[in-house]
Amino acid sequence: MSDPESTTTVTTSAHEDSTAGMETHGQNQDAKPVDIKEETEKLSNLALQIWPPTQRTREAVIKRLVETLSSPSVLSKRYGAIPEEEGAAVAKSIEDEAFTVADASFSPGSDGIEILQLYSKEISKRMLDTVKARAGEAASPAAPSASAAVDSSAPPTGSAGGEEVSSSVEEEA
Secondary structure, three states: OOOHHHHHHHHHHHHHHHHHHHHHOOOOOOOOOOOHHHHHHHHHHOOOOOOOOOHHHHHHHHHHHHHHHHOOOHHHHHHOOOOHHHHHHHHHHHHHHHHHHHHHOOOOOOOOHHHHHHHHHHHHHHHHHHHHHHHHHHHHHHHHHHHHHHHHOOOOOOOHHHHHHHHHHHHHO
16 A cells, blocks of 8 residues: 555646546646736736726616616605606616716826716716705696695684784884
8 A cells, every 4th residue: 555656647637637627627738827927917907997887887877777766765755756767768878977977077097986987976966966856846837735734724813913003013004
């Protein structure tokens, strides 16, 4: 068992087994060995590009905006939900405007993180402005009836409060 030839034979067999496994995975035995240092340098020179986002990412942002605007959310509970068809158009507009603002601030030498943050802030700001404006428009026609309800809760003219006002006017005259 401690015979050197048997150890060599086992080692050779193990090497042949690993080489055979490489062939079954489509690798060529004649391929040059990988230089770890060279591969590391290639990876370190690879830059992760954050900006501009891919079209797929932009579409995902729009989809999420539609969900936020048209389904129950913190915003829709406070300001009202937008119908999905209208929400899709609004979401597309919000994303386009935010992208335009952020893209105008982008410089090719930057890493894009600040621009991505600006893009996100612009989307949030525009979404909030949109739902607030929409809620304000919806409340405008109802505003006179709401103020009438407030006026109807005021004391009638013949009450003590109304008499005090008229008596003070009479005293001045």
